[in-house]
Amino acid sequence: MMDYEMFKDVVREKLMSLMPDELAGYSLRADRTGKVNETLDAFHLVPPDCLPDKLYPTVYLNHVYEEYKKSGDLQGTLELTAFYMAGACREAERKNSRINLQGAPESIVMSLVNTQQNREMLGYMPHREFEDLSIIYRYVIDTGNPVESVPVTVEMAERIGMGEEELFHAAVENTRRFFPPTTEPLKDVIVEMFMDGGFSEEAAREMGNAIQTPIYCISNKMSINGAVSMLYGDVIHGLAERLGSDLYILPLSVHEVMAVPTEGVEPKELAELVEKNNMSRIRLSERLSNQVYRYDSKQQTLLLATDTPNKRLDGNGTTHDRTDGKKQSR
Incomplete structure (x- = not known):
């Protein structure tokens, strides 16, 4: 069984060849992505006209590798990952069609995360510290069940023209309205x-x-x-x-x-x-x-x-x- 670094190289090399024809021209963009309480290796599936305020499918290599270790089936793991990414791409297109940054002030809510555990993630997100915690902001796409939302990054905040103070005051009101x-x-x-x-x-x-x-x-x-x-x-x-x-x-x-x-x-x-x-x-x-x-x-x-x-x-x-x-x- 290959080690993690070798597995990551194989996924990078072979994953796109397993994608459906409709995603021809898309590419994988690799980075380290901050999730709540952990930072993971991620591949993002992006189109040629990649825009900063759009959502794109993401697969976390750490999680995929764990599945590979359980099954020992490299080809099966790659095919399942490609299937997931293709489906996630269609879901991302649906969500992107519903994001309206002009109406963002009415859709910003807040949540809490641990500050020390999330230093890397907080580095690219507007936030406000409270004791050992930090308030972060999310853009709500849908308040149904499940709730659909995306984190507000510094880049998104700049595009919608809201500083941290404005995000905070909007989020205090909206969070109580959406989630009493x-x-x-x-x-x-x-x-x-x-x-x-x-x-x-x-x-x-x-x-x-x-x-x-x-x-x-x-x-x-x-x-x-x-x-x-x-x-x-x-x-x-x-x-x-x-x-x-x-x-x-x-x-x-x-x-x-x-x-x-x-x-x-x-x-x-x-x-x-x-x-x-x-x-x-x-x-x-x-x-x-x-x-x-x-x-x-x-x-x-x-x-x-x-x-x-x-x-x-x-x-x-x-x-x-x-x-x-x-x-x-x-």
């Missing part, structure tokens, strides 16, 4: 976290039943990129007032966070549960942070409550300095 925030009581999640931490189901449920502290999930009605809802002051302050307490915020994923009153719990112990949840239950692309945040209801501030050394989300235990939450990138 929600706060719901949550109990079973903590039981699953205890089970993933090594407890038996019976013991985990006993501990879950013994927890008298109310637990709430903050997300949105679509349960997609809902962790950003924790930044809405009225949402988190309303929950704190309802519970009569400051709150610890536990990032369960990019899609939701969990809020618990601060009395009787230690943030460091909560951070340990968050890390176990990330590493055992959450896909890398959906992990948000290994830290815990505290909402001070008197000061109406949301800040990091922990500074544990395990800041990376991919299992590489490197440490980084905390951000101050005030930096912006344009």
Whole structure:
């Protein structure tokens, strides 16, 4: 079985020969592409008149190589990849026909990613840092199920004439309109976290039943990129007032966070549960942070409550300095 570098060269050499005739004249463009929480080797299928604001099919060689290792069938892997790319090309054409950059201000929304884990991706995306996280922006094509959207790059932002400040203010309004925030009581999640931490189901449920502290999930009605809802002051302050307490915020994923009153719990112990949840239950692309945040209801501030050394989300235990939450990138 060939190694990864050789496999990448073979794909580059042979993939286009397996494409349908309708894609004659297209070419493969290789680069390193930042995805949430990881950077991957990518081949993009682009036409001769490649334009910067268009979508083009992309295949991630790291993922294709994993499939090749499972099957051991090089030709089958190449043919399946070509089939996927051809279909993705037709889908990209459909999406491109629906992108209207003139109406972009009404379609910009925001989500949260981990700053340190996504330094490379953030290098070409307008963003705004908040503690150890960053707000990024997406252009929504369709709010159906599934939601279709594309990330806003620096290049796209320039083409639609919006700076980071304008993107932020548009996104705050649009995100609430497209994806209304929600706060719901949550109990079973903590039981699953205890089970993933090594407890038996019976013991985990006993501990879950013994927890008298109310637990709430903050997300949105679509349960997609809902962790950003924790930044809405009225949402988190309303929950704190309802519970009569400051709150610890536990990032369960990019899609939701969990809020618990601060009395009787230690943030460091909560951070340990968050890390176990990330590493055992959450896909890398959906992990948000290994830290815990505290909402001070008197000061109406949301800040990091922990500074544990395990800041990376991919299992590489490197440490980084905390951000101050005030930096912006344009």
